Amino acid sequence: MTNSDGPTIGATIDTDRNLDNILGIPVEIQVVLGSASMLVSNLLKLGRGAVIPLDHRVGEPVEVVVNGRVVARGEVVVVEDDNSRFGVSLTEIVGTGNVSKPEAFN
Incomplete structure (x- = not known):
């Protein structure tokens, strides 16, 4: 949604929506x-x-698992x-390899 003059306003509105x-x-x-694990008996x-x-x-x-994935x-x-x-105090955010822990958790 860009033209030679740069991004259009519609692109920003669509992205926000x-x-x-x-x-x-x-x-x-x-x-x-x-x-x-245990036996049925x-x-x-x-x-x-x-x-x-x-x-x-x-x-x-x-x-902490979100939709079946440890996050x-x-x-x-x-x-x-x-x-x-009870609650959970987060100590580590699990990334996909290139995401590191946020500074708040270091």
């Missing part, structure tokens, strides 16, 4: 505390109060406003 459309797309965010024996040991230890980073790692924290809720 497209960005607004993209920013409005909902995504699924998950925080993975760990995982475990053991799974069927589980009842209320059963504990399933996970492969992560306390204090190890958790993974960050962080530490589990208690939300200051409500001690009955």
